[in-house]
Amino acid sequence: MKKFASILAIVAALFVFDLAVKKDDAPIKEEDKSSQIMSVLDTVDDEFGLFGYSVSHEESIIYIFMDSAKSEKELKEYLSKQIAKKELEQYRYDITKRPLEEVQTETNLAKIEGVLFDYLEGKNYTDIQRVISFSEPEPTIKIDLAKTSERSIEEFEAELNNILASYDTNTPKNFKYRIQIEKTENV
Numbered sequence: 001m002k003k004f005a006s007i008l009a010i011v012a013a014l015f016v017f018d019l020a021v022k023k024d025d026a027p028i029k030e031e032d033k034s035s036q037i038m039s040v041l042d043t044v045d046d047e048f049g050l051f052g053y054s055v056s057h058e059e060s061i062i063y064i065f066m067d068s069a070k071s072e073k074e075l076k077e078y079l080s081k082q083i084a085k086k087e088l089e090q091y092r093y094d095i096t097k098r099p100l101e102e103v104q105t106e107t108n109l110a111k112i113e114g115v116l117f118d119y120l121e122g123k124n125y126t127d128i129q130r131v132i133s134f135s136e137p138e139p140t141i142k143i144d145l146a147k148t149s150e151r152s153i154e155e156f157e158a159e160l161n162n163i164l165a166s167y168d169t170n171t172p173k174n175f176k177y178r179i180q181i182e183k184t185e186n187v
Contacts, residue, residue, distance in 0.1 A: 049066050064095045
């Protein structure tokens with residue numbers, strides 16, 4: 001009887017050991033790999049100046065949008081320390097680097113453009129052709145007003161400046177930009 005119990009204990013131990021080994025050898029789903037990489041990137045986005053990132057397991061690409069002043073090499077080294085080499089080598093990198101100041105300017109312009117767009121849409125103005133923003137040669141919000149509009153450019157600009165002054169756009173107080181309004185032919 002003791003011999004049977006010993007054999008049963010050994011078989012049970014081998015069974016448990018086999019399950020543990022198979023669990024470690026089980027392939028990780030592609031979605032889980034993507035999530036793992038994203039989790040690691042989430043923890044260091046400030047340290048490495050990451051503006052955005054995503055992982056496409058379908059294309060096997062890690063997309064990273066980062067500050068040009070930060071080290072791409074150090075980021076890759078960090079990822080290789082945090083993620084199993086076998087898992088990481090299945091991906092290639094698509095890294096875009098831009099200066100922090102440029103990205104901040106574009107982000108601030110987009111916030112202001114969004115506020116103006118919402119305001120103009122809420123007012124149901126039919127004489128607005130388009131609202132766009134650009135940062136070169138200087139940060140600018142450009143609004144095309146129909147040539148047939150009865151509003152003067154000066155009055156309209158004052159109206160928009162009043163709205164922006166009364167609305168928190170979540171942009172720094174020292175952020176400088178200009179509003180450019182032009183009367184154009186109907187598109």
